[in-house]
Amino acid sequence: MTAPAPSHRFGVYIGRFQPPHTAHLRVMVEALENVGTLVVVIGSAHAPRTLKNPWTAGERQEVIGAMLREAGVDPARVRFAAVPDHPYDEDRWLAAVRAGVAAHTGEDGDVALIGHLKDDSSYYLRSFPDWPFLPTAVVSPLSATDVRRAYFAGELESVAGMVPPAVHAWLEAFRGTPEFAELEADAAWLRAAQAEAGTWPPLRVEALAAVRDPAGRVLLTRRDERPGRGLLALPGSEVLPSETLAAAARRAAAGALGVTPDDPALTLSPTPATVYDAPGRSPRGRVIAHVFGFEWTGATGAKEWTSPRDALAHPEAYFEDTHALLEQALSPAGPR
Template sequence: MSSLSPRHRSGVYIGRFQPPHTAHLRVMAEALGKVETLVVVIGSAWAPRTLKNPWTAGEREEMVGAGLQEAGVDPARVRFAAVPDHPYDEDRWLAAVRAGVAAQTGGGSDVALIGHLKDDSSYYLRSFPDWPFLPTAVVSPLSATDVRRAYFAGELESVAGMVPPAVHAWLEAFRQTPDFAELEAEAAWLRAAQAEAGTWPPLRVEALAVVRDPAGRVLLVRREERPGRGLLTLPGAEVLPSETLAAAARRAAAGALGVTPDDPALTLSPTPATVYDAPGRSVRGRVIAHVFGLAWAGLSEYGGWTDAHEALSHPEAFFEDTHALLEPLLRPAAPR
């Protein structure tokens, strides 16, 4: 660590840390030579456990803390801020980062941003122009994606070479949990799906139905297959060659309700469908989603009806980006 006096009161280091690897910890140690207190912003908080996000924000905080303690860092100089993803609302994500940092710094203005502009994934480092940028001297080919891939493939020797010993010990203990067993099964499913597909990622087009009843509740279903078994999602269907996107959405909604697609109590909103086509939105491949709004005026005996506020309160319960798709539709409109 540098012997120079810190130049800034607070530093901010943003990442997902899934998991924190050796380079992450080296950047943090370097940053503490330039700032008095380091705020580690842990992204993708309150997301469901998936192969991309296997560990909760609290678990990642534990791993980072263990690694820093092992390196002799004073824990009082490091604080944490958990920030959820807002993949389709950049302004909300930026505001969440600022709020999380302000909560840990008391709103102080002497804040610097630490990072490395390595590729397009580092775009956010240009999104805080009022925070001086402190580029790190740590340049490493290490990738958390590679760590996860090796970890869930049982390549433990490779993992040991990519993470600090304290983090490796934490990951070894996690292997004994039911959560690991479920994620390991998801990884096996993905390997099998990739082998079967031949060309990966396969292109899929799906229609999703946001069905509301007169009380304003939304219709949700639980996935019964991998990936994401047991997580909440919207009624959806892959589009058949013989049907339109709207017809596929209506078919999916009717199936969830236990009625026929031509039931007059099920009506399609005149508002055009919203298209979500981010290339990495799904582990199932290149999945393009068309989201339709529908209304149900019949009996609401199906058990999947959920209050809109309740639905938005538990992002960790949703499959992939379902929560993000629902937010703009269910969130109350801002007062004018």
């Protein structure tokens, strides 16, 4: 008996796959019954390793390929596109997805979007009106968040029931890497912070400083605490009860520069601060950030001054959403 012809030449399945689990595999296998070639769009590419994004796009492509081969899927029918997050620029993210898909489909417009409208996190399925929507019949309570939580808590038996065998074998091997050790330590920090807080997430307000020198370079700091130890960040501080947001940002900038907050070479930009309050922007709790611009005309010394081009070249080197904040702070139009 001849298999029915696919309803579309290409299908697009968008996800973060951190990590891919059994329901993801079922959706992909089902999609390939309806499309000729499946383009798997791997989100959160070029992001730093965090408990939310532990694995690189390349690693996720590798493990997705392994689970599909294990399931008997012809690798020639699957393509991959890695797309970075643009959390404060939706149009740019949509354009990146389209560009990633077009790299495989070319001028062919016979493209369908595969997915399941389960909650607010599936909003993007309505953002490509020219791609017919193919709802999946796979409905599962599985969540990659639950997989990650169990994995970094050492509950490998639970993980084995959530992911295909090829994924479980890959995750077991990853446990032997230095990257896992860092993430495991961050997970222990998070569990301790949650226990200490009593209620979670705590509300935190922080002030960040985007400091520029006369050459246009930006001042960065490197975190020496968890989570995100070793990653780059903007100078910042939680706001003390006795100070304004601007004063907290000035204090953080001065500390990074090694001067006092009243140093006349440090001046506050007249542009109002930009507020970033996405509820899930930080694993440290409900953290609301206010980014202030400053100019520094004093000696630059041996601080971590970076040109805008270099600062934006390596998103994976930054803490949380710092790279996205820098994209806006360093844009010609200024923060939005």
